[in-house]
Amino acid sequence: MTIQERPIFRPLTVRNVSLRNRIVMAPMTRTASPGGIPSEPMAAYYRRRAEHGVGLIVSEGIGIDHPTALGVGSLGEGNMPELHGDAALARWREIVEGVHQAGGVIFPQLWHQGVIRTHNTGPHPEYMSSRPSGLWGPQGGYTTAPQPYLDQMLPPTTPMTDEEIVDVIAAFARSAANARDVGFDGIAIHGAHGYLPDSFFWHETNRREDRWGGRTLKERARFGAEVVKAIRAEVGDLPIMFRFSQWKTQDYDARLAQTPDELGDLLGALADAGVDIFDASTRYYHHPAFEGSPLTLAGWARKLTGLPTMAVGGIGLQNELKNSFAGEVDAVNNVPDVEARIAAGEFDLVGVGRSLISDPAWAEKVQAGEPFLPFHPRVLASVD
Numbered sequence: 237m238t239i240q241e242r243p244i245f246r247p248l249t250v251r252n253v254s255l256r257n258r259i260v261m262a263p264m265t266r267t268a269s270p271g272g273i274p275s276e277p278m279a280a281y282y283r284r285r286a287e288h289g290v291g292l293i294v295s296e297g298i299g300i301d302h303p304t305a306l307g308v309g310s311l312g313e314g315n316m317p318e319l320h321g322d323a324a325l326a327r328w329r330e331i332v333e334g335v336h337q338a339g340g341v342i343f344p345q346l347w348h349q350g351v352i353r354t355h356n357t358g359p360h361p362e363y364m365s366s367r368p369s370g371l372w373g374p375q376g377g378y379t380t381a382p383q384p385y386l387d388q389m390l391p392p393t394t395p396m397t398d399e400e401i402v403d404v405i406a407a408f409a410r411s412a413a414n415a416r417d418v419g420f421d422g423i424a425i426h427g428a429h430g431y432l433p434d435s436f437f438w439h440e441t442n443r444r445e446d447r448w449g450g451r452t453l454k455e456r457a458r459f460g461a462e463v464v465k466a467i468r469a470e471v472g473d474l475p476i477m478f479r480f481s482q483w484k485t486q487d488y489d490a491r492l493a494q495t496p497d498e499l500g501d502l503l504g505a506l507a508d509a510g511v512d513i514f515d516a517s518t519r520y521y522h523h524p525a526f527e528g529s530p531l532t533l534a535g536w537a538r539k540l541t542g543l544p545t546m547a548v549g550g551i552g553l554q555n556e557l558k559n560s561f562a563g564e565v566d567a568v569n570n571v572p573d574v575e576a577r578i579a580a581g582e583f584d585l586v587g588v589g590r591s592l593i594s595d596p597a598w599a600e601k602v603q604a605g606e607p608f609l610p611f612h613p614r615v616l617a618s619v620d
Contacts, residue, residue, distance in 0.1 A: 239603055245603065295342065332420055342420060351441055412470045434484065454501035519550070
């Protein structure tokens with residue numbers, strides 16, 4: 237079998253964008269953007285992964301253009317990038333051009349931290365965090381959040397008003413337009429892990445009884461669908477990727493959808509709104525999503541929507557993300573299993589985060605059959 241015949245190295249075209257292979261650099265927060273402006277070394281950081289053959293780069297989470305006149309910040313503490321303002325846009329244009337010169341494709345991941353944002357931090361500390369129902373989440377969930385954070389976040393706050401919700405949707409659209417203007421090839425939306433779109437989906441954080449809430453997941457899909465529609469209106473034919481998850485930062489054991497039918501209600505609404513690719517974020521890519529079926533979450537997304545899907549969670553490494561910050565994580569070659577699942581039509585793309593941060597040449601090592609490097613959390617402190 238030639239390299240081009242291997243499932244992971246087959247090209248894929250989505251709308252007007254062609255990917256040279258199925259390896260995706262998954263979004264990983266780097267906190268290397270003082271004042272919201274990506275640091276100068278980040279251009280080389282992204283370009284280097286493209287030079288080593290990654291098919292698609294999805295950037296770290298980028299805060300959307302919010303606050304607006306109503307003033308609710310999308311980001312909290314941590315030197316995270318933004319996609320508005322002349323200086324930030326100029327740096328992103330430099331990053332995109334470098335990736336393109338290296339033959340790569342890059343999407344920005346648009347991000348609103350929502351209920352996860354720490355109060356009184358970030359570019360606009362005077363504003364409270366955006367919460368659909370004023371709720372951070374359930375007390376006692378399986379979380380790695382430290383107790384001081386929980387003590388601050390668990391007390392209920394004021395729910396978002398209808399006007400604030402509409403403002404946030406417009407902010408997503410403005411940031412997507414900025415991404416289009418600086419040359420990004422598509423748009424990725426962070427709708428997982430308890431962040432703002434996900435907090436509208438999850439019954440534990442959305443108890444609203446107006447048009448933005450409801451008893452069913454299909455009803456609670458409205459906010460996410462309206463975000464997608466607003467972005468589609470701005471970016472035309474650019475591909476849109478949407479990240480979703482069962483697990484939440486508030487509770488790693490949470491389940492957004494209890495059944496495949498519920499998952500289909502959510503993903504169907506998002507697909508109808510304009511999503512082209514579903515990014516199924518799991519703790520382990522190969523674990524079955526629902527009892528009674530061996531199919532993974534990415535597999536169910538593909539089966540239910542017919543759209544390309546991406547699997548993510550422990551590809552190239554032995555442990556999930558949650559267990560990665562205490563020390564070194566050993567590498568493992570699970571690529572043969574990944575390729576078998578691509579060949580069987582279970583999913584189409586593979587998201588690789590920690591392995592590609594540790595080793596820019598990871599994709600080339602897959603091709604050459606060379607051993608992978610382990611992951612150590614200290615690499616998150618540098619931009620190489």
